[in-house]
Amino acid sequence: MNRLLLSLSLLASFALSARAVETLRPEQLKPGMKGYGLSVFNGTKPERFEVEVLGVLKNAFPKQDMILIRMSGANLEKTKIIAGMSGSPIYINDKLIGALAYGWSFENDPLAGVTPIHNMLAELDKKTGSSSSALPAPRSTLPDDFTTPRPLLTPLSLGGFSPRTIELVSQKLQRFGLLPIAGGGGSGDSSAELRQPLARIEPGSALGVQLIRGDLNATAVGTATYVDKNKILAFGHPFFQGGRVEAPAVLAEVHTIMSSLAISFKMATGIAEVGSMVGDWQSCIVADTKVKAAMIPVAVQVVNPDTGDSERYAMEVIDNEAFSPLLVQMAIAEAIAVTSGSSQETTVRVALEAELSDRTVRVTDTFFNPAGGLLDPDSLAPLVGIFSTPFGHPTVKRISVNVAATLTRQTAEIKRAYFSKSQVERGEHVSLSVVLKPFGQPEITRTIEIEVPAASDLMRELNVSVLAGANAPADIAPPDSLNDFLDAIQKRHRSTELVALVQSPTQGLQYRGKLLKRLPASALAVLDDSSRTDVINAADIQQLVLPTDWVLTGQASARVPIRQE
Numbered sequence: 001m002n003r004l005l006l007s008l009s010l011l012a013s014f015a016l017s018a019r020a021v022e023t024l025r026p027e028q029l030k031p032g033m034k035g036y037g038l039s040v041f042n043g044t045k046p047e048r049f050e051v052e053v054l055g056v057l058k059n060a061f062p063k064q065d066m067i068l069i070r071m072s073g074a075n076l077e078k079t080k081i082i083a084g085m086s087g088s089p090i091y092i093n094d095k096l097i098g099a100l101a102y103g104w105s106f107e108n109d110p111l112a113g114v115t116p117i118h119n120m121l122a123e124l125d126k127k128t129g130s131s132s133s134a135l136p137a138p139r140s141t142l143p144d145d146f147t148t149p150r151p152l153l154t155p156l157s158l159g160g161f162s163p164r165t166i167e168l169v170s171q172k173l174q175r176f177g178l179l180p181i182a183g184g185g186g187s188g189d190s191s192a193e194l195r196q197p198l199a200r201i202e203p204g205s206a207l208g209v210q211l212i213r214g215d216l217n218a219t220a221v222g223t224a225t226y227v228d229k230n231k232i233l234a235f236g237h238p239f240f241q242g243g244r245v246e247a248p249a250v251l252a253e254v255h256t257i258m259s260s261l262a263i264s265f266k267m268a269t270g271i272a273e274v275g276s277m278v279g280d281w282q283s284c285i286v287a288d289t290k291v292k293a294a295m296i297p298v299a300v301q302v303v304n305p306d307t308g309d310s311e312r313y314a315m316e317v318i319d320n321e322a323f324s325p326l327l328v329q330m331a332i333a334e335a336i337a338v339t340s341g342s343s344q345e346t347t348v349r350v351a352l353e354a355e356l357s358d359r360t361v362r363v364t365d366t367f368f369n370p371a372g373g374l375l376d377p378d379s380l381a382p383l384v385g386i387f388s389t390p391f392g393h394p395t396v397k398r399i400s401v402n403v404a405a406t407l408t409r410q411t412a413e414i415k416r417a418y419f420s421k422s423q424v425e426r427g428e429h430v431s432l433s434v435v436l437k438p439f440g441q442p443e444i445t446r447t448i449e450i451e452v453p454a455a456s457d458l459m460r461e462l463n464v465s466v467l468a469g470a471n472a473p474a475d476i477a478p479p480d481s482l483n484d485f486l487d488a489i490q491k492r493h494r495s496t497e498l499v500a501l502v503q504s505p506t507q508g509l510q511y512r513g514k515l516l517k518r519l520p521a522s523a524l525a526v527l528d529d530s531s532r533t534d535v536i537n538a539a540d541i542q543q544l545v546l547p548t549d550w551v552l553t554g555q556a557s558a559r560v561p562i563r564q565e
Contacts, residue, residue, distance in 0.1 A: 046204025
């Protein structure tokens, strides 16, 4: 009943907020014209600040002008432009001219660039639909070019994440114009934890976009510019230029303004779901109060046998091929860091299961980190390759991750490899000895049985290279379809596998995403036809895999003559 009342209250609030607003185009503005802007500096109520038009930069962006303004009041003389003010509506003669959106590095005065409202209103007519498959366009946010206007950084309030994890992912998030800050967020399952808003959504309200919600939270905070019935225009610049993309939109509460000589920013958290972002375009983002964003449920279970600790994290992440893998990596890394509870050397075993629309993908691997539970999220990237493929974006229904973190160093180095015989014959099985040096233990020897091929003019020796699984090539052809690509993810070698690459005198072929080896001459004659474009020559290298208990490093090689017949 409470949730129903909340939904009705929100709908009523939006109905009240929707109103016709008079506007001015850039060509109607003149330097010296004065007006005001609206933004939230504390709580949820928009406050007024003063503005003066300085001029208009024609065609500052593709088919888009930029209005230059000077701001005053609301302590802006001290803080200068504030990250999180993106989208603040600007009015001249009580007529809306656009959204505050751009700034410069190292500015002494509170100057800003405004996106014209008519560019933003054009986005209302764009069709919504399935999420865009386009990757976000990275944009530098470093203050290395103080002459170029840049979209204001968007504060990304991270709740439940440790400062160490935030530091590890900070640069990746900043590439997309996000300013990661340690903030807060709801705990538990999705939006059920969000409380009733203290004020209705209106121009100037703080509007957040949730990338993660649940036991971990990531909410990007900007400002609403314009409300038209069930549609909201905000930010005044791209969020991450995702096109048609969905993510929960929330009313945010600003706790304080963090004033800084480097970057002042709003510290805020979401307090009520108000619909979904449905578009992310050049001039603004568009939210729809009648849409509920489709999110991907993610469950992470972490156990630490050494301490007896066990934690389960439940959350939802945005369904986007660029952000989803990074967010899942962040969630796993944070869960590991908390549960390991130590800066001791840590070995981590991760098993990820992703349920797709027509199949389930399972990937496992083991990682070692000398810094303890602080696992670099980049190392987990191969586990989440399902999100970004050359064959489209598969539908991911859910993800579950099981992690075991032990406070031990389970590593070994490949020291050398050798054959026990000085000569071998075709067809016999010969033992390859591989010497491993586990950390803190004596050397041990593992053996791999290899069938000796026939000698040829091109190959008179049996050559074998031994690699750690993490450095060994996958025993597959380049994928030819989405299913091939997903198969390849599951077939990649694990870091605990010892992989022997055995050279062969015969030729292999790649055919429609398959790697064909040890083919008889008759088959080669049929397939290796110059008129066929779907057949490519490939090296015929046999791969022999031996599982071990250690995360392996290093490599070795061995060779032995093959007796001529």
